Amino acid sequence: SAVISQKPSRDICQRGTSLTIQCQVDSQVTMMFWYRQQPGQSLTLIATANQGSEATYESGFVIDKFPISRPNLTFSTLTVSNLSPEDSSIYLCSAAHISGNTIYFGEGSWLTVV
Amino acid sequence: QKEVEQDPGPLSVPEGAIVSLNCTYSNSAFQYFMWYRQYSRKGPELLMYTYSSGNKEDGRFTAQVDKSSKYISLFIRDSQPSDSATYLCAMSIRPGGYQKVTFGIGTKLQVIP
Numbered sequence: 001s002a003v004i005s006q007k008p009s010r011d012i013c014q015r016g017t018s019l020t021i022q023c024q025v026d027s028q029v030t031m032m033f034w035y036r037q038q039p040g041q042s043l044t045l046i047a048t049a050n051q052g053s054e055a056t057y058e059s060g061f062v063i064d065k066f067p068i069s070r071p072n073l074t075f076s077t078l079t080v081s082n083l084s085p086e087d088s089s090i091y092l093c094s095a096a097h098i099s100g101n102t103i104y105f106g107e108g109s110w111l112t113v114v
Numbered sequence: 115q116k117e118v119e120q121d122p123g124p125l126s127v128p129e130g131a132i133v134s135l136n137c138t139y140s141n142s143a144f145q146y147f148m149w150y151r152q153y154s155r156k157g158p159e160l161l162m163y164t165y166s167s168g169n170k171e172d173g174r175f176t177a178q179v180d181k182s183s184k185y186i187s188l189f190i191r192d193s194q195p196s197d198s199a200t201y202l203c204a205m206s207i208r209p210g211g212y213q214k215v216t217f218g219i220g221t222k223l224q225v226i227p
Contacts, residue, residue: 001160004157006157040122040219041219042116042118042120042202042217042218042219042220043158043202043204043217045214045215058214092157092158096209100209101146101163101165101209102146102148102160102163102209102215103160103215104160105150105157105158105159106157107156107157108155108156108157110155
């Protein structure tokens with residue numbers, strides 16, 4: 001397994017600003033992912049964070065809105081840009097070892113946009 | 115049609131009851147099946163993992179997969195108030211580290227003392 005720490009755990013942001021969420025894993029993992037969890041909806045994959053290269057985004061998510069960095073095997077950031085109330089959600093970092101069968105999650109970052 | 119269907123509940127049961135949580139799916143290529151538990155204001159926590167069809171037991175929890183029916187279940191025996199949480203089913207074609215994992219919407223469970 002992996003222990004995943006996220007910060008901030010929650011934040012209230014003004015419309016039009018940006019928020020950067022940090023994710024730290026306690027061991028070197030091959031795969032890191034960012035998910036969004038909106039009320040009444042299932043967990044939705046935003047992108048796969050690739051070490052040293054551009055993230056791989058899912059349909060409906062773009063780099064300009066959700067820039068992602070992954071400078072090494074244990075750390076990643078997700079920025080949610082130009083915030084609108086529709087971005088109010090829980091953002092979850094997850095990770096997996098390439099030899100593992102499943103993924104593990106951080107505690108989540110609760111974002112409210114006002 | 116969603117790839118994974120899960121009744122959001124809420125499901126309320128008395129303490130000590132057997133709980134049955136279920137998901138159906140449409141993609142026959144799914145082979146890896148997971149159940150996560152998510153307490154309020156917390157991240158999802160992996161409960162059970164199974165590969166292909168069959169049963170897997172871990173303490174009070176039993177996971178069942180019926181690939182022929184595209185149906186998975188999680189049973190909780192002797193349910194406790196501490197089991198009150200949202201339970202998410204999840205599945206993937208390849209192991210989760212290799213490929214996108216698809217989640218159900220989650221079933222909210224409340225165990226009444």
